[in-house]
Structure formats: C-alpha cells, structure tokens
Amino acid sequence: MYSLHITRDALCGIGLAVATAMAEARGNVALWYNSNDAAIAKAEQLVQAHGVKARAYKVEVSQPEKVQQAIAQVVEDFGRIDVFVANAGMAISKPILEQTLEEYDKQMSVNVNGVVYCAKYAGEVFKRQGKGNLIITSSMSAHIVNVPVDQPVYNGTKAFVTQFGKSLAHEWKDFARVNIVSPGFFDTKMGAGPGVINEAYRMTPLGRQGHTKEIKGLYLYLASDASSYMTGSDVLIDGGYRAFRAKFLGDGAPFTRADWDKLLGPDCIAVTDTPCHIFAEELIAAYPEAKVVLTVRDSVDA
Structure with missing residues (x-):
C-alpha cells in the first residue's frame, strides 16, 4: 500500500493525476494543498471511487514547522509513509532584471526550500522505518534554458532540486530510494502559456503538450517495487522536446x-x-x- 503525499496543488495538474493513480492502485493517499479547501472533497471522492483511505491536509510547504507538523500528523493518521511525492512548484517567468527580490524569494521558498523541508522530515520517517521512497518533481528546465521566455530563477530552482535528489539517493542508500521526474510542457497551469505555446508545439516532435494521464503511470512505477533497482535517476518526459531542441542547436x-x-x-x-x-x-x-x-x-x- 502507498501513503502518498502531494505537497501542493493536489486539486489539479500532475499532483491530482498522481494522487488518482495511487488510489487506483489501491494506495492510501494524503493530499497536501495550500489554500483551496476543495481538496477535502477531492479526497472523499478518491475514497468513494477506489475504496482507499484518503485525507487532505492544508500545509504551507515554505514553512518548515508546518511541514514537520503535517508529516507527524500523517504518520499518526496513516501509521507510516511509504512514498512521498514532493510536487510543489511555481514559476514567475520574468528576466532577473525585471523580477523583484520578493518574487525571487517566493520561488525559492516553494521550489527549493519546500522540497528540502519535505525531504528532511520525510527522510527522518524513512530512516526510522528502515524503508521509504521519495519522488521529486523537477522540470526539463533543469536541463535546458527554455525559449522564448526568460525564467532564470525557475530554471535554477529546478536544477537545484534535481541535483539535491541525486545527492539524497546516495545519502539515503541504506533505507530509501530517491528519484526525480522532469516533465516538459504539460496541459496544466504550469504548462506552456499563450506567449510560448506555438514555440512549444514547434519544438516538440509530437507537436503538442502532454496530458497528465501520460505521466501518472511514471510516478506509479517509481512508487512501486517494479522500480526497486532504480534510485538517483532523473526521468525526462517531454514529448522529445529536449532531444529535438538539441538537434536544432x-x-x-x-x-x-x-x-x-x-x-x-x-x-x-x-x-x-x-x-x-x-x-x-x-x-x-x-x-x-x-x-x-x-x-x-x-x-x-x-
């Protein structure tokens, strides 16, 4: 059984798709959300549809004490944590010279600090249990400089969590696996906006954005024992964008x-x-x- 934790945006996008995939596999699910209490109803829908245990938790991942408290509560409610999906992310697509320091701090607090806090406190649980599984959602932006939009801070945050996850795979080798998923353009709020949609389609061999149903199986694989020999891996799923872009260059x-x-x-x-x-x-x-x-x-x- 899986105890899955979506750290942000459990009501939509990749987070919801992954939570649903785990419930479909008969895994118990804890959904974390930032502000929208509709996540409570979404958790109940998973219970009714799949006969699993599901509960929603309001957590601000940029505050370490809130993350620590939430993880302790989840362990109390579920008994253990088998899989933690660190899915928090946000982007402010502006050149650095046009960003305020507040905008910079906001991205760092969610994309970097939030992942570090979740990893630290979930990792403590994994070590006590003697087993665990951390999956970090990064981005193809950790690998390339996206065009035509300048988003240096976002790109940098994703490069950080990718390398952070690989480093944890070694640090936690005796008790947990750690892998990274790096999505390309998906049809979500974090996907290609109006200003870049045509470029995204042109540079992607498949000629479109991905659908969340096309990525949830990857998370399920990484969460399961089918991937038991896999740790420290960064899986790029981008419709061929990076390969095609490399050829273009x-x-x-x-x-x-x-x-x-x-x-x-x-x-x-x-x-x-x-x-x-x-x-x-x-x-x-x-x-x-x-x-x-x-x-x-x-x-x-x-």
Missing part, C-alpha cells in the same frame, strides 16, 4: 539544407565542420541580413 542527427530552411526560414546560413569561433565575425559581416547558424558536427546539403 547542432547536437544530433545531421540536418539537410531543407531541414534548416523549414525550421528557421530561408534566410539562414548554416556552416558545418568548422571551428565556429574563427569564422563567426566574417560570416555575420558577409550576411548582415541573414540569421547565421553555426554548427560543428552536422552535415548540410549544398
């Missing part, structure tokens, strides 16, 4: 001239098999109206 299979034209338009120059830094200035000067694309390894048809 010259880090993948060879592109033809037609491929480049289709992606960037006919006014680009692609240069291959050359030390880019030597010829960059000359190319830009020679083609002032062109978008210059430099790549070292790919082949381009003449």
